[in-house]
Amino acid sequence: MTALLDIAGLTAGYGKKTVVRDVALTLRTGEIVVVLGHNGAGKTTLVRAIFGLIRASSGRVSFDGRDITGRGPSANIADGLALVPQGHGIFRTLNVRRNLELGGFSVTSRDVIAERMERVFALFPVLRERQAQIGGTLSGGQQQMLAIGMALMPAPRLLILDEPSIGLAPLLVERVMESIREINENYGTTILLVEQNPRLALKIAARAVVMNRGAKIYDGAPEVLADERKLLELF
Amino acid sequence: MDLFAQLLANGLGNGAHYALLGLGFGLIFTTTRIVHFAYGPVFAVSAFAVWLAVAVGGLPLAAGVVLAPLTAAAAGALVYWLAYRPFERRGMSSHSVLILSLGLSIVLESLLTLIFGPNIHTVPGFAPPIFILGPVFLTGLQIGEVIAVLGVAGALLLFLRQTRYGHAILALSDDRDMARIVGIDTDRISLIVFALGSAIAAVAAVFTLLNEGATPSMGFNPVFVAFVVAVVGGLGSIPGSILGGFLVGLVESLGLWKIPTEWQNSIAFVLLFVVLLARPQGLFAGARR
Structure with missing residues (x-):
């Protein structure tokens, strides 16, 4: 298992406002990682900076061993990244x-x-x-x-999904999570899944990351977060 | 009745002119969300390019005419790249871009006056053929412009539906952020749209040059007409721009039947108000590309 996506010291925001501070994150090939956190924790900004929709003010993003910091979406897509944005991605x-x-x-x-x-x-x-x-x-x-x-x-080799369950009925959320797992299993696609609602996401993820106020505060086994008290503590 | 038939024919001729103007303006606005007032001077520049080539350079008219869309495309693309794009990049509001566009329009028009003077420049030795159909007089230019607008609209529809760039333009006019997410170079597509929209305006500019001659301020009225046509027809709809153009042309012309001539220019705006009150999305907004 090699690192497909490697982020170090990523800081990004809009204009003078910094939203994501000094985040490090590594995704191995074939892995499903879920990013959890409140509204405004910086999850969307993080994935938009990785994908090249906004420019990181500092830090480094590398994909498959190559530095892709500061590149735009079209170059990233050509290399194997894809994003399902929040809201209607159509x-x-x-x-x-x-x-x-x-x-x-x-x-x-x-x-x-x-x-x-x-x-x-x-x-x-x-x-x-x-x-x-x-x-x-x-x-x-x-x-x-x-x-x-x-x-x-x-x-894509890395599929980034920004809250794909937002606004969906519980049954549909389950269906969407199921298809994300299928994509991962059938095509070996590495998945970076941003979610606000942890329950279902934790079931399919191999690893969970929790963000709070722009910083990463947890990175590890999802089982730990499945414990109600631990989850409450972090949120 | 004879007067009615003549006014109808004039209305169709003017309508074709307006439809061309609305088509180019509407394409630029729907795709880039920029209210492109400098569309006026770009329109004028293309007419002067033809005039220079034919009256000064001695080129045959048929060859000079080809210069119009080429010059306009280059001028429109330059305006986007050098003026609008830097503002967009800094995240300026659409209001700032609107003011910029107005200012730019005034500057460019003054520049044309400095170069060519305020007088009318006509193409020497050109007289359009006249056709007499019963009680109706038609000029070759009127007929030519109706053919031109149908040809341009058909080509534009084909381009948008069948080509990769066409699809990218449709994507951009739907959702700019999504367009970037699927990997469309939005700056490049905006540039192409500015070139294309300006080239369409240049087709109309050639007819104005041949009909009335060119002046530095010749683009002033067309911008407003283009705006009215695009809004009345429904922004973003090609059939809407065509029908909107003919509607404005016909209402304006047939209005002369009962309304004194000095009101002719106001008629289009009255039509705009009525349409905006009754159907703010434009008359043919449902008729998407």
């Missing part, structure tokens, strides 16, 4: 098929696009039925499946 005025094609924007071969789309349809059969439907008219759960499907189109 194009709401475009249909399901076009959304998936755009998810694979970095892929130039039409054959590869078609093949990857088949993979997504195998994972989420409902998307195949809804190919021609406009994204914004799908149900919340279907939109989240589409968002995950889009992120899978470039066949």
Whole structure:
């Protein structure tokens, strides 16, 4: 097991406001790591800085042994990162098929696009039925499946998901977590999962990280956090 | 009845002109969210480029005309890259960019006046063919512009639906953040959109040059017309811009039947107010690309 993602001393924020302070984090290939924390703990800022949507003010991010600090999303996607952002990670005025094609924007071969789309349809059969439907008219759960499907189109080695369970009914949350586990098992995709609600996330994660006020305050076995009292202590 | 037929024909001719203006302006606004007032001077620059090539350079008109979209595309792209983009990068509000755009428009227009003077520059020796259909007089330019707008709109639709860059433009106009997340270079796409939208305006500018000649302030009215057309038709809708353009053209022209001439320019704005009151999203907002 080698380190796929290695972050050291990462500090990032918006304008003069620092949101994430001096965070270190290592993900091994094939691992599922969950990042927990309150609203405003800096989880979203952390993943946006890793993915290159915002510039880190200091620190270093390396992926597969290469320094990727300060690079933009398109270069990162080409290297094997993908992000499912918080909220609706889809194009709401475009249909399901076009959304998936755009998810694979970095892929130039039409054959590869078609093949990857088949993979997504195998994972989420409902998307195949809804190919021609406009994204914004799908149900919340279907939109989240589409968002995950889009992120899978470039066949990432590291899939980052920012609160994919937000706003979903409990049954759907379970379904989404199940598909994340499937992606990890079937394709060996390393997963960095940001969650606010720890219960289900802890079931699929090999390791848990807890953030508070922009800093990492726990990094270790999820079982420890499954203990109610320990969890309360940290939150 | 003869007057009505003539006004109808004039309305369609003007409508085609307005539709072209709205199409370019709407494309730029929906994709980049920038209210591009400097669209006016870019429009004028492209007309002057043709005038220079033909009246000064002695090029045949057909060759000079090709220069218009090329010059406009370059000028529009430059305006985006040198003026708007640095502001966007610093996270300035859309209001600041709006003021910048207005200021830039005034500066560019003054620059054109410095270079060419305030007089009208016409293309020497050009007279459009006239067609007489019963009671109606039509110029070749009127017919040409209707054909031009249909051709441009068709080509634009094909481009947006069938090409990789077209898809990226649709993605960007839907959600800028998502566009970056799937790996679209949003700066580059904005640049392309500015070039494309300006080139569409240049098609209309050529017709203005041939109809009336070029002046440094020739872009002033077209920006406002473009704005009205794009809003009335429904921002982001290509069929909306076309129908909006023809609607404004027809209402303006047919209005002359009953309303004194000096009100002609106000008619478009009255139409804008009425549409905004009744249907703020624009008349054809449902008709997406």
